[in-house]
Amino acid sequence: MGRRDIDESDFRSRPSKRGSRPRTKQRPEHSDAVTGLVTGVDRGRYTLLVKGDDADASDERIVTAMKARELTRTRVVVGDRVDVVGDVSGGEGSLARIVRIQERTSTLRRTADDTDPYERIVVANADQLVVVTALAQPEPRTGMIDRCVVAAYDAGMSVLLCLTKADLASPDELRALYEPLGVEVVVTRRAAGGDAAVSEADGANRAGETTGGMALAPESVEEVRDRLRGLVSVLVGHSGVGKSTLINALVPDAGRATGFVNYVTGRGRHTSTSAVALPLPVAVADGEPADTFDGWVIDTPGVRSFGLAHVEVAHLLSAFEDLDEVAQECPRGCTHLADAPDCALDDWIEASPDGERPARAARLSSFRRLLSSRTGSDA
Incomplete structure (x- = not known):
């Protein structure tokens, strides 16, 4: 084969066997999206x-x-x-x-621990974080609740603390701990005779474990529903606290798997393996949801930890408007913890009228407990 003349048509800006055209950073507008x-x-x-x-x-x-x-x-x-x-x-x-x-209105994040720089986005565009905690079996862990509250405040979300299994223990202590933070508290209990819902076969197959999937008292479920109406709510909690059971009661056709708590370890099994958003029925009658919906419920997998490496202390303080205003008088670099010298928050307590002092002290104590969850220090 003889040589042929070469002209400009043979030039390739990005030579390849297929002669592909040059890449461009211009993307289509997708106006029909x-x-x-x-x-x-x-x-x-x-x-x-x-x-x-x-x-x-x-x-x-x-x-x-x-x-x-x-x-x-x-x-x-x-x-x-x-x-x-x-x-x-x-x-x-x-x-x-x-x-x-599209632009997110809120982003709930967590990290594996308080030193992990990698942020994991849990959900986007949620209005409310519902922290589901059992009062017993397994025992409540206030450190986990504190961390969830910190993450929610950092994301600009409100917080609802849902205490389950009130038929086994009193919710009064946790109410007193979190209501001063402005955290709403709602309580659920299992229906009388709920143990009958566990078959003998289940008991034989899960020796040493107790069910987390008993039926809930309908009135307590409706109390939770009232606080979820019109909102996008994300439920977070340890395995075994009854989160999936609650969701199945709120959304009867959700079909979320319910798990069991091991008597020896006090821990539950992971039953939710991925997050899912479910429309919240306005009401439920005879176990069937209504045809109309008002809000969304997002179920998330059970978590063992909730790292806060992504949360800045200033963001946490801004969630407490009264304390944030007082803290402007603090010396530069003040940690706002109990051992911080010349902290203006302590002076605020000392200068408070007698009638206001207990409430102010409780609020400051709650803030410092959350702050210690973020910093890993003793409040």
């Missing part, structure tokens, strides 16, 4: 709730999607509102593509 709410994440596939062209709730459909290549390093989590293109019909075998994540 629709908005979806991420309700579940499972091994790179995202379950979305996408509304139709009108506001009719019956036109909502479940869509499965994957992330676009440009979002490879961006984490999409339950609660995110995303822009989606492609096949958004929701038909069997269809697959859409997430091309944008």
